[in-house]
Amino acid sequence: MATDAIRRHAVWQSTGLRNALILLALWEIIGQLGLVAGGALPPPSDILIRLWQDRGDYPNHIGATLYASVMGFLIGNAVAIAAGVAFALSPALLRLFRGINIAAFALPPIAIAPILALTMSGMAPRITLAALGVYFVTMTATVIGLSQADSRAEDVVRAYGGSRWTVLRLVQFRGAVPSILAGLRIAAPNAVLGAILAEFGGGGRWGLGTYLLGSLGRGEPDRLWGIGLIATLIAGLSYAGFALLSRRLLGATKAVTLNTAVPTGGTASTCLSARVRMALATVLLPFALWWALIKLSGAPAMIAKTPGDVFEYLFLSQGAAAAQARLLAALAETLPITFIGMAAGLAFAFLLAILSRLMPRFIEAFMPVALITQTMPLVALTPLLVLILGRGPSLTLWITISVTFFPAFVTLAQGIALVPKSAEDLPRAYGASRWTEMRMVTIPASLPYLFAATRLTVPRALLGVMIAEWLATGRGLGNLLNQSRGYLDYGMIWSVAAVSVILSVVFYQLVVVAERQVLARLGMATPE
Template identity: 65%
Template sequence: MTPARRLAAGAAALLAWEVAGRFGLVADGALPAPSAILARFWLDRADYPAHVLATVESAFAGFVLGNAVAIAAGLLFALSPAASRLARGVNIALFALPPIAVVPVLVLCLPGTAPRIVLAALGCYFPVMTATVLGLAQADPRAVDLVRAYGGGAGAVLRLVRWRSALPVVLASLRVAAPNAVLGAILAEFGGGGRSGLGAYLIGSLGRADPARLWGIGLAATAIAGLAYGLFAVLAARATGATRAVTIAAEATDAGERSAPPAWRVPLALGSLLLPFALWAGLVSGFDLPPLIAKTPLAVLDYLALGPTAPAAQARLIEALLQTLPLALAGLVAGLAVALTLALLGEVLPGLARLLMPLALVSQTMPLVALTPLLVLLLGRGVAVTLAITVSVTFFPAFVAIAQGLALVPRAALDLPRAYGAPWWKEIGLVALPAALPHLFAAARLGAPRALLGVMIAEWLATGRGLGNLLNQARGRLDYGMIWSVALISVLVSVALYQGVLWIERRTARRLGAG
């Protein structure tokens, strides 16, 4: 599709949106016209500078902190397989951590804007850490040998070869980290009860029945996240000469397991399992937090299993989990289906795929807490809005992974079915999809924790069910034991989903290898 046609298609879409908004054709006016959104934005223009500045300050501080820790950790894990294996449990827990579950914990334990900074930093850590490990591991071994042949030690190899090899990948990962930092800051603002920031502005506007204002706040948040993404895309292009897409390889943190001596594997695996709980207990005691508010692992165990509140707490948690988990699984499957469909469209009808990409990018750069009220206006508060939110947060990372897998299929591999006159769907089914299967599983691993996050945000803001609603109720009742319990269960469920997909992938690989 030529640029002129794309411009015409965009203008036509805006015109259709204007007509639908002016005549209330979508959800009885829940989708306001672009002109109405701009008019409302202009009337509210005095409100935005302070809120935008507060969000950007927290996101920037978290971005710097999270990336500094991530790059340092990536360097350590790349140089020490044992450290990588030992930290594997912490890394997967941080990746699987639903931010919505830890917002109340951070707000209870940390003062001022610290929860916003920490949540922004957590959003940056995993993609940048993984990209650093991958980039350092992908250094050209011939260049390494050359430096060593001239007497260079490990430091020279790291400085002259490995870091230069990792730089393009790390810079590209910052494009992912920058919008994540914005999302983390807004999410903490939304759940923290403060007065400044776009998240606080959004929650203060929910009860005013003004869709145009909600859309204005959502689009402002989208613009900030999009600008952050674009800024680092330009910096990456300037620094490396070309941008590269980063697909997080979940196996990157397994390098220590493959490289560790057999005698160390069991101790390292046990340490990997226990280290997250040790860090949890250490942080609670190290910051001298009040026991009533900050619960240690043993206190949560007492609340859930040993104390007098255990039966009632277990019943509430199980009921909520049974409401949340099926929707998370359904949303994950739906998100993967949308991602696979879009990736296949990119192979068969590139023009249509390019036309859909702007909508996909908007769904990713608009923070969930801003997107959710808008989808509630359009779809109501039932299962449909939960699935829509879950699909919106899972399909794009999955699409990137699957599209990259399809793009890496050698063109020569498609020559055989083409030589026999096979139609395009047989080429894809017999050659392209089997070759891209590892990337499809990688997409599922990436999407599993995000699916739980999407469902919990929908439950917290819209449906009044499941773990998200239980967390909201616990905050209102000052039930600190339940707040920490929901956070723990959310992380354990996310890790279980991640590991379940990994188990299925490994069994599939064994069967294909045996066949």
């Protein structure tokens, strides 16, 4: 079996290498002939030559981006894991912080980057944005991992009088490691994306985002591609590092049998007034935090708007009607494409995650290519896609699909990998085909992860659309944000940010409701 694994690994490497070489050769030919959009896709050789010519510029840019990413990654994850443990211990706390958690994740980094740059100094805005990009993913992964621990093993510890903390230490925390590692894997490229986004909106001399922004207007596809490739390499390597780590750590520790115990948690309080109070607190807490941060930062009132200021701007001020009209028009452009892109991205991820079980060879050959395109930081990708696809709606769609696909696929593949051996052996024993086995065991067992993936992608889809709109298409919410930046219309900047966060939270909540219904009917646990 060991030799078989080694041989498969060798096959994987050789076919992966072969496919990459074929792709590179095709790219070179297409590039040399200038077949795509009149030379928008330069051949790899030109990109490499340009990289070599620019070699003096890169170390400082890379250094700045790496520093912000790594610092943000460390801080964000430390907070996220601590918060995840606290939430796993106290469901009430989790419910109370739900609003803040979703808001922290749904916050379009592109909207707050300029605001952060105005209210903070130095590397702080970049680190903050990188940390924000990391927090939600790792926090969710921690809570999922901790809450899906084997309840029978928990019983053993509790039967010996083990405290909540003992259960956490002996059973849950180690059991959560695969989930947390999967979270870190997604979080790592997110940190790079966050740092670059902050550079993009925030000024400063060094950083790949700054470099990209400076080169965007000059019509030099080979340099843009070079920067994109370097950013991708950083993000990809961080992803690969954690993938390797989880493979090392998780050899033979798969759960041996399927846990069928019906989860008990859930409704903590049956009292209606208590539930209403909790719901109110959940909704109000993010606004309170927003207000407190503005007051604490001491930023000038002209730039830093409190929730009250935004309300006044949208409903009470002189220009309220005009502002509302602009906002609604932008929403009408942004929302439809967000949903289409998200649905397509999710469907693609689900299909691929299932295929990875049915046809491992195909996926092994496809995976390296997919990883390269998917770890590419969105901001670096967008100018390149603009060069190829132009500035129409298809660009927005592709960006949305690619931004939702990656986290969804990782979440789903992880869920499918967790399906116990014995559960799959059963249908196989009755002579079931691979497909029947998928249909009967793997797909239902991965349902909680499909919902988790959907929840994860809702805000990302909106962010992807907004970035495309800002950088390229000149439509919708993203464009409104960019324009308002130009006009120094801070009221509108804050309004767009607030509206997009609130929308994300509402959509997220809708998914959660659907998830509760379905999973409760199937007797499965709802991972938070």
